[in-house]
Amino acid sequence: xxxxxxxxxxxxxEGHLAVEAVIDDGVVxxxxxxxxxxxxxxxxLQGRDPRDANRLTQRICGVCPTAHATxxxxxxxxxxxxxxxxxxxxxxxxxxxLGSNFLQSHILHFYHLAALxxxxxxxxxxxxxxxxxxxxxDYRVSNEANAELVNHYLKALDIRRKCHQMLSIFGGxxxxxxxxxxxxxxxxxxxEKITNFLWRLNEIRAFVDNSYxxxxxxxxxxxxxxxxxxxxxxxLLTYGGFDLPPRLSGEDKSGGKLFxxxxxxxxxxxxxFAKENITEDVKHSWYADSDSGKNPxxxxxKPQPKKKQAYSFxxxxxxxxxxxxxxxxxxxxxxxxxxxxxxKKLVDSVLVQFGAEINVLYSVLGRHAARALETKLVAxxxxxxxxxxxxxxPAIVHPVRNITxxxxxxxxxxxxxxxxxxxxxxxxxxxxxxPRGAVGHWMTIKDRKIQRYQVITPxxxxxxxxxxxxxxxxxxxxxxxxxxxxxxxxxxxxxxxxAFDPCLAxxxxxxxxxxxxxxxxxxx
Amino acid sequence: MDTKTYPVIWLQGAGCTGCSISVxxxxxxxxxxxxxxxxxxxxxxxLLFHATIMAGQGEPVIKVLRHTEKSxxxxxxxxxxxxxxxxxxxIYGSIGEENGKxxxxxxxxxxxxxxxxxxxxxxxxxxxxxxxAAKPNPTLCKGVxxxxxEKGIKTLVVNVPGCPPHPDWFTxxxxxxxxxxxxxxxxxxxxxxxxFYGQLIHENCPRRADFDKGKFAxxxxxxxxxxxxxxxxxxxxxxxxxxxxxNGISWCVKAGSPCLGCVEPEFPDGxxxxxxxITYATLRRLEAPLRSTSDDLQ
Numbered sequence: 025x026x027x028x029x030x031x032x033x034x035x036x037x038e039g040h041l042a043v044e045a046v047i048d049d050g051v052v053x054x055x056x057x058x059x060x061x062x063x064x065x066x067x068x069l070q071g072r073d074p075r076d077a078n079r080l081t082q083r084i085c086g087v088c089p090t091a092h093a094t095x096x097x098x099x100x101x102x103x104x105x106x107x108x109x110x111x112x113x114x115x116x117x118x119x120x121x122l123g124s125n126f127l128q129s130h131i132l133h134f135y136h137l138a139a140l141x142x143x144x145x146x147x148x149x150x151x152x153x154x155x156x157x158x159x160x161x162d163y164r165v166s167n168e169a170n171a172e173l174v175n176h177y178l179k180a181l182d183i184r185r186k187c188h189q190m191l192s193i194f195g196g197x198x199x200x201x202x203x204x205x206x207x208x209x210x211x212x213x214x215x216e217k218i219t220n221f222l223w224r225l226n227e228i229r230a231f232v233d234n235s236y237x238x239x240x241x242x243x244x245x246x247x248x249x250x251x252x253x254x255x256x257x258x259x260l261l262t263y264g265g266f267d268l269p270p271r272l273s274g275e276d277k278s279g280g281k282l283f284x285x286x287x288x289x290x291x292x293x294x295x296x297f298a299k300e301n302i303t304e305d306v307k308h309s310w311y312a313d314s315d316s317g318k319n320p321x322x323x324x325x326k327p328q329p330k331k332k333q334a335y336s337f338x339x340x341x342x343x344x345x346x347x348x349x350x351x352x353x354x355x356x357x358x359x360x361x362x363x364x365x366x367x368k369k370l371v372d373s374v375l376v377q378f379g380a381e382i383n384v385l386y387s388v389l390g391r392h393a394a395r396a397l398e399t400k401l402v403a404x405x406x407x408x409x410x411x412x413x414x415x416x417x418p419a420i421v422h423p424v425r426n427i428t429x430x431x432x433x434x435x436x437x438x439x440x441x442x443x444x445x446x447x448x449x450x451x452x453x454x455x456x457x458x459p460r461g462a463v464g465h466w467m468t469i470k471d472r473k474i475q476r477y478q479v480i481t482p483x484x485x486x487x488x489x490x491x492x493x494x495x496x497x498x499x500x501x502x503x504x505x506x507x508x509x510x511x512x513x514x515x516x517x518x519x520x521x522x523a524f525d526p527c528l529a530x531x532x533x534x535x536x537x538x539x540x541x542x543x544x545x546x547x548x
Numbered sequence: 549m550d551t552k553t554y555p556v557i558w559l560q561g562a563g564c565t566g567c568s569i570s571v572x573x574x575x576x577x578x579x580x581x582x583x584x585x586x587x588x589x590x591x592x593x594x595l596l597f598h599a600t601i602m603a604g605q606g607e608p609v610i611k612v613l614r615h616t617e618k619s620x621x622x623x624x625x626x627x628x629x630x631x632x633x634x635x636x637x638x639i640y641g642s643i644g645e646e647n648g649k650x651x652x653x654x655x656x657x658x659x660x661x662x663x664x665x666x667x668x669x670x671x672x673x674x675x676x677x678x679x680x681a682a683k684p685n686p687t688l689c690k691g692v693x694x695x696x697x698e699k700g701i702k703t704l705v706v707n708v709p710g711c712p713p714h715p716d717w718f719t720x721x722x723x724x725x726x727x728x729x730x731x732x733x734x735x736x737x738x739x740x741x742x743x744f745y746g747q748l749i750h751e752n753c754p755r756r757a758d759f760d761k762g763k764f765a766x767x768x769x770x771x772x773x774x775x776x777x778x779x780x781x782x783x784x785x786x787x788x789x790x791x792x793x794x795n796g797i798s799w800c801v802k803a804g805s806p807c808l809g810c811v812e813p814e815f816p817d818g819x820x821x822x823x824x825x826i827t828y829a830t831l832r833r834l835e836a837p838l839r840s841t842s843d844d845l846q
Contacts, residue, residue, distance in 0.1 A: 031606040032645040035599045038565050040643065062633075062640045063562050064686030068679065073821035079808060080816060083679050086566020086712060140603045153596045157612065158603035181580065185573050189794045196803025197793035198573070199566040199712050203803055210768045210804035327686070329639065420769050518605060 026053065029514055034521055036137040038087045039528025041487070043499075043521055047508055055496065055503035057487045057521070058336040066325040069477040074100060074446055074469050077477060078205060081465065084479065085527055086199045087132070090125040090191070091458030092465070092479075093204040094118055098267075099465040100206035103452025106421055112269035113419040114208025116409045119266045119282070120221065121195045121204055122456070123406045127228055128187035128198075129459035129525075130352070130399040131236060134392065135180035138522045139173065141515060142243045148174035159513040164246045173242070176235050183231045190224040193217050208420035213413045222410050229403045232396075240396040241377065243389075250388040251380065254520040256502035257347045258290035258386050260354035261485070263297060263464060265457025266405075269412070282405055283457050286358045287343060292382065294361045297343075299455060299464065302480065305340040305491040308333055315339075316492055320466045320478040321453065340491040341480050347491070349498040350461025350482040351524065352395040353385055370397045391523040446472045458482055460525050483527045499524055552591050554725070555616055555624040557660055558598040561653040562641050562680040562689050563630025566712040567671035568600050574715035575795045582722055591726040593625070599643070610644045610651060617663050625725075626664040626703075631673040631680040631689035632657055640687040657692060658699055666704040666730055667692055670718060675707035675739075676813040683817055693739060704730065707739040711810035716791060717744045738813060740785075749781035749807050752789040769804055778823040780809030 032042035046054040065084055069077055078096045082089035097118070101107045144163035145155040148171050165173065188198040194209060194217065195201030203209045244251070264285030285297040304323055306316045311334075312326040327337070342348070359367040360382065374393055375382060384390055447469060454465045461482025468476040488497035496504065499521065508514050560568070571579055577587050585592040595601070597612050604612070616624055630653070633640040638654030645651065661667050669692040672678040681689035693705045708717050721741050724732055734742045750756065758764070759773035768777060775782070784807055788799045800807055809819035819826075 030645065033599055033605060033609070033643060035602050035605045035609065038600065040560070040599075040641065042645065062687060063680045063689075065679075067684065067686045068682045071683075073823070076816075076820050076822045079822050080679060083564050083566065083711060086564040086569045089564075089566065136601065145603065153594055154598055154602035156603065157608045159605075178580070181572065181578070185575070185795075188573055189797055192794035192797045192803075194803075196798050196800050196805055199569050202800045202805035202808075205768060205805075207768075212769065329636070418769060 027511060029508070029511060029517065031514070031517065034518065034526075036140065036522060037526045037528065038085065039526075041521070041526055041528045043503070043517065045503055045508070045514075045517055047511065050507055050509070052503050052506045052508065052517075055500045056335060056489070057497065057499050058338070058489065062327070062337045064325070064327070066477050066479060069474050072474050074103065074467065074472070074474050075206065077465075077467065077474060079200075079202075081479065082200045084481075087527060088125065088129055088458045088460065089198075089200050090122050090195070090204070091456065091463050093201060094122050094456045095454040095458075095463050095465040095479075097204050097206050097454065098456060099452040099454030099467050101452070102454060103450045103467060103469055104206055104447060106207050109421045110208045111418055111421065113213060113413055113417055114421075115267055115269050116413055117194050117209040117213060117419050118204055119268065119409055120406055121191055121201055121209070122266065123402045123409075124187050124191035124195075125198070126402045126459050127232070127399055128184045128191070130395050131180050131184045131187070131231075133395065133459075133525045134236065134240065135177050136184075137525070138392065139177060139243075141519050141522060142247060143173045143177070144170050145174055145177070159515055159518070161510060161513050162515045165243065166246075169242055169246075173239055176239055179231070179235065183228055186224055187228060190221055190228070193221050193224075205420065208418070210420060212416055212419055215415045218410050218413055218415065222407065225403065225406055225410070229400075229407075232400050232403055236399060237396050240392050241374070244378070244393065247389065248378070250519065251378070251384045251390065252387060253506060253516060254388040254391075254502040254523060255386045256349050257498045259343075259346055259348045260288045260357050261297065261343055261348035261350055261462060262286055262354050262358045263299070263455040263457065263462035265462070266402075267456070268409070282402070283355045284359050284362050284364065286362060287348070288354070288357050288361050290383075290386070292357070292361050294358070299453060301344045302464070303342055303345070304480070305342060306334075307340075307492040307494075308335055308489040309339045310334045310337045311339065320464065320480055321451065321468075323466070323478045324476075325478070334489075336489040338484050338488050340488040340497060341485045342491055345491075345493065347488075347495050347498055347501065348485055350485045351391065352398040352459075353391045354461060355457060356394040356398055357382070357385060367397075367401065370401060388519050388523040395525070448472060460527050461485065481527065483524075486524050487526050487528075499526070550590075551585050553594045554592070554665070555620050556593045556595045556597075556627060557613060557616055557624055557664075558595065558627040558629065559643060559653070559656055559660065560599055561628060561630030561657065561674065562633050562687065563671065563673045563678075565600060565629070567629040567674075568598070570710075570712035571670075571715050571718050573794060574719045577719055579715075579719070582719065587723060588726040593722065596624075607645065610646050613656065613660060617660055621663045623665055624663075626657075626660050626667040627670050628657055628661075628667060628674040628692050629670045631677050631691065632695050633680070633687035633689050634695075635686075635688035654695070657695060658701065661692070661696060661703050662701050664703050666706060666725075667696075668718070668721065669693065669705055669707045669709075671713050672709040672711045672810060672815050675709040676815070678711060679816055705739055706733060706735065706741065709740065709745075709811045709813075710786065711808070711815060713811075714744070714786075714788065714791060714793060717741070720744060740811075744787055745785045745811065747785065747787060749784045749786060749789060749801075752787070753781055753801060754789060755801060765804075774801060774804070774806045776825050777806045778821065778825055779806035780812075780819045780826055781807040782826060784809040784812055786811045
């Protein structure tokens with residue numbers, strides 16, 4: 025007899041998520057993840073001034089707004105013909121703003137969202153809200169290490185706040201920065217801002233080196249069986265992100281990005297990424313079937329909340345029809361496989377402590393380790409980016425050149441920076457990496473207004489429902505086959521879910537509960 | 549002396565979690581200080597429900613809501629972040645499952661709001677609808693006060709708008725409650741604490757002198773008043789220029805960006821296009837309160 029476990033709400037993630045698992049003989053046979061909120065951002069954006077997308081789409085997510093700021097700015101650069109005119113200062117400061125929020129988001133994720141699945145806060149501070157109620161049983165860290173981790177939980181609140189303070193030096197404020205705009209970043213860097221930023225960055229780097237990475241390793245040692253749990257689809261996708269000026273990128277074929285684009289399969293085989301291969305299925309999503317299988321440049325958002333067979337308003341993005349996982353794991357493995365020496369050194373330094381091969385990273389702990397190492401990679405790289413800034417020189421395009429030619433900026437279109445004349449019609453795409461994985465924005469402009477706007481977020485990939493071929497999404501696949509020891513305290517399921525760092529506001533949507541399975545129904 | 553404890557239920561509706569993240573950016577006091585009798589001696593909050601922070605999940609945490617509603621009737625603070633989707637009976641947003649059914653955002657806000665000491669509508673979405681309620685408002689999102697008025701719920705609503713709100717606007721509102729009591733809250737006609745929303749951005753703007761001299765920025769990155777680039781500081785009431793953001797480091801106009809008017813009920817439809825200048829004609833069309841007395845708006 026099978027049992028269905030349903031967890032609704034899944035907490036300590038961004039947004040509204042429910043998961044359910046059908047368990048037979050203690051093993052997950054079927055799993056579903058579904059977002060429980062739909063806002064319709066893409067519908068709201070239609071008919072608006074294209075420039076406003078850069079401000080409004082940040083409000084898709086208050087945890088990772090800078091990723092949407094970056095993607096929408098790249099999308100508008102493309103549509104306005106500004107892509108090749110963004111000054112080096114603008115590119116670098118965009119990276120520093122995005123990087124600051126990577127640090128904030130990853131630190132918040134480990135300590136404040138994920139850690140309470142492993143760390144016994146009640147043992148350290150007592151029976152206090154919001155640390156109870158909780159799952160009971162499987163807390164394994166030694167008393168001493170546990171007390172240290174709870175201290176770091178509090179310290180991390182300060183450090184993540186300081187990441188936002190650092191960001192606001194160039195971004196004006198956080199959440200929802202105002203610095204990143206089409207054409208670059210509004211304000212020029214000064215020596216004072218650069219050094220102020222660097223001074224703050226160094227405190228954050230020290231925390232990453234001395235607390236975050238050692239804490240992840242300490243948790244991994246106590247829960248080493250989680251290197252075997254939550255393997256998932258083992259196909260990793262990145263769009264590439266952190267677009268650096270040519271002089272920092274050398275001969276790099278991926279066009280000067282910290283994170284390389286690519287698709288890596290379970291056997292660590294790498295192939296190039298092309299955005300034309302992305303499609304979105306909707307067979308199991310609450311959208312009109314006529315939308316299914318479209319590339320996002322042509323995609324529509326036509327809700328159909330009474331559609332049969334559907335169980336989520338998350339669409340099912342696929343790459344050449346295949347399920348993919350996105351996020352820090354995907355980025356670190358992609359760079360590793362493509363021969364990035366820095367990433368190889370970082371990853372190998374951890375693997376050697378566990379006597380493990382790189383394929384153990386396809387796991388709950390692998391996702392946490394990749395995220396921590398990526399935090400260090402980004403934080404250290406930011407020092408170099410700061411040093412490349414040219415003080416008191418513009419960070420946004422100015423009327424200095426008369427560029428002509430097909431699809432290129434003319435003097436008129438770049439003459440006012442973001443106040444540039446909006447093209448009568450046009451198309452744009454902006455692809456980058458968010459803390460949770462690759463993010464893309466696509467827009468079509470008609471009559472100087474947004475005609476179509478489509479966003480595909482990393483959590484849409486990771487938490488997607490089944491596709492047109494009935495292949496379960498990445499998170500669903502990671503849950504299937506998992507042994508659940510205690511059905512009343514299904515730690516395994518929430519640890520798998522949270523290791524993906526889902527962001528539901530980003531992926532939107534509505535829930536349907538299929539209640540037709542036989543057996544005992546448990547809600548935990 | 550016994551510590552007086554205010555239980556807090558924090559619900560998230562149609563929003564982005566940005567308000568919670570902003571509140572976590574509070575510095576003096578920090579959010580955790582409010583929970584530990586470290587702000588006003590003998591007074592503290594007890595955060596019983598917050599989906600982003602709490603350890604528990606699933607049905608046990610829904611039971612926490614119901615237990616608080618009954619055992620602390622009239623004594624807990626309800627914080628709502630995000631708008632309330634009302635289309636098709638509220639099905640577009642649910643906060644969890646209860647007895648095998650969706651507990652919709654609308655149902656939970658109405659039921660927990662009815663029995664609360666007061667409700668803080670945190671952020672522009674909860675206060676007035678915000679971006680989810682922007683045209684064409686696909687899920688018929690509304691602000692908390694509108695819902696309460698429609699349902700005859702008498703609980704006091706304090707609006708703390710902003711997209712996101714400054715963390716001090718939240719911690720400061722709490723400090724009034726802890727120090728002087730709920731009755732001491734001095735609210736304006738939009739139910740906002742005058743303490744934070746009493747003055748026009750334009751009145752305190754460091755670029756005001758540029759405006760008076762007629763020195764206007766013509767493009768982003770220029771020195772000068774940002775009016776021609778769409779600044780909404782002429783009709784937006786908040787203390788950003790004085791308080792500044794992220795522990796006083798910067799704020800929108802200091803970073804060269806026009807004010808978006810994100811605390812106002814008309815945000816975002818009435819304050820966009822964001823980079824187009826606002827005029828009296830726009831304000832009249834919005835039927836926005838014409839509280840600016842100067843001839844600033846050309």
